[in-house]
Amino acid sequence: QQQVKQSPQSLIVQKGGIPIINCAYENTAFDYFPWYQQFPGKGPALLIAIRPDVSEKKEGRFTISFNKSAKQFSLHIMDSQPGDSATYFCAAAHGNQFYFGTGTSLTVIP
């Protein structure tokens, strides 16, 4: 059973567009929600993370929106660039439980 459901599986946008990746969870005990970015042949790297006491967090062009009542959170990439082409993973954690989503392959077309 997938603890964190991520969609879409793949996404293609034009340069300057705003791709949105969505994640949903069931376990209300989760209290840490990071997003990781992974380039081919590399390990994932933390992009941005949020805790459930806030509804939005911005770091540069990356924004997490968090809806606690809906048990959903999403990643928005403003003014997307070809260099943002990568696979993005959401995750959720509490205590010694940690689960990744299945990943979204993003392609930004020049």
Add this chain to the structure above:
Amino acid sequence: DAGITQSPRHKVTETGTPVTLRCHQTENHRYMYWYRQDPGHGLRLIHYSYGVKDTDKGEVSDGYSVSRSKTEDFLLTLESATSSQTSVYFCAISFQRAFTDTQYFGPGTRLTVL
């Protein structure tokens, strides 16, 4: 890759043979993790360690064992490799807390079991 090395980087082995993957860190971080990455599954936690000789199971621990005799090294052993264990294996480390803290990932080991 935050002072994390994995060895070997690539390995091909046969079903039934034991395999050991090594993760080495130079950051003196307390927490270390082993994940496997498979298409359609994302990354799944195999085992993790919260200190020397202190380890615990993750989501997909069957068929794997780990050991941590020094802060800097975390070994993952496939006791008798099977084709279902063909995967890319990532080691990760974190400093202050397990899981609810930034995890830094190594470059990965691609393992093929024939």
